[in-house]
Amino acid sequence: MKYTIKHFKQEFKTDRDCLDFLVKENFKDWKCPKCEKTQLYKVEERKSVYACSCGHQVSPLAGTIFHKSSTDLWLWFFAIFLFSNSKNGVSGKELQRQLGVTYKCAWRMAKQIRKLMAQGGFMLSGKIEVDETYIGGKNKNKHAHKKTKGSQGRNTTDKIPVFGMLERNGRLKIQRVVDVRGDTLKLLIRENVEKGSQIMSDEWQSYRGLNKDFKHSVVKHGAGQYVKGIIHTNSIEGFWSQLKRSVHGTYHCVSPKYLQAYIDEFAYRYNLRNSETHLFSRLVGAVYGKLT
Numbered sequence: 001m002k003y004t005i006k007h008f009k010q011e012f013k014t015d016r017d018c019l020d021f022l023v024k025e026n027f028k029d030w031k032c033p034k035c036e037k038t039q040l041y042k043v044e045e046r047k048s049v050y051a052c053s054c055g056h057q058v059s060p061l062a063g064t065i066f067h068k069s070s071t072d073l074w075l076w077f078f079a080i081f082l083f084s085n086s087k088n089g090v091s092g093k094e095l096q097r098q099l100g101v102t103y104k105c106a107w108r109m110a111k112q113i114r115k116l117m118a119q120g121g122f123m124l125s126g127k128i129e130v131d132e133t134y135i136g137g138k139n140k141n142k143h144a145h146k147k148t149k150g151s152q153g154r155n156t157t158d159k160i161p162v163f164g165m166l167e168r169n170g171r172l173k174i175q176r177v178v179d180v181r182g183d184t185l186k187l188l189i190r191e192n193v194e195k196g197s198q199i200m201s202d203e204w205q206s207y208r209g210l211n212k213d214f215k216h217s218v219v220k221h222g223a224g225q226y227v228k229g230i231i232h233t234n235s236i237e238g239f240w241s242q243l244k245r246s247v248h249g250t251y252h253c254v255s256p257k258y259l260q261a262y263i264d265e266f267a268y269r270y271n272l273r274n275s276e277t278h279l280f281s282r283l284v285g286a287v288y289g290k291l292t
Helices: 005-011 015-026 073-085 092-099 103-115 182-192 234-251 256-271 279-286
Strands: 127-135 160-167 172-176 198-201 215-218
Touching (some): 073 279, 092 103, 103 256, 160 234, 172 256, 234 256
Parallel strands (some): 127 198
Antiparallel strands (some): 160 172
């Protein structure tokens, strides 16, 4: 489903349009705790307050990412629209230019919107590709006082390890990890993949022993083998490529503290790539936890 800037501007012209939309979509089953009536009316003299005829007041923004924000609600909705229509992410500087707010405000808005994209607690099943990668700048490109000792690849000490599990033709789960040791990776697999599923990986030693709970198949990348019938990790590696291009091209660098939030953002887009509901509707719905 397409949802363009033309559709957005037709539907949302003012803050009041955004507020009315939130009330219409999320207070359908609302019942006044005081008199049990179901009708809400806008309190015109107050910015974001609705009230029942008995006088009981409700703020549709309470408990949401918009709560206590002095930024216009229309700008919040437009920021969510930009996130929903972007394949490669939206940086804080881009939001600053598009919305005409300070960088501090734009960065906070982006941080709050990414909270709506947090990965859920679903389980993966069927044919599962697993792989790990590393995110961060190359050691040789860093300032001298920031350089660390260590080689590239799985023994590197200057990048952040990230582990992924992808359901063939389905969803994926991505997690920043402290290391790529067997205990770490196998625990994540057991927590997120149903027993009996078919795990596909490369020959990295940390995956040894998975055949106790899963059907484990291996492709030997070190020997130049990348596909063995239906056994491969090409899908998860394709996601890594997209993720790294986007991080490098849009954000340039991401701090370890917030890396998981950025990973969640790209996993969210991937998992909903075939959704019939546009991401804008899903993100606005997620403000109240109605859509995931």
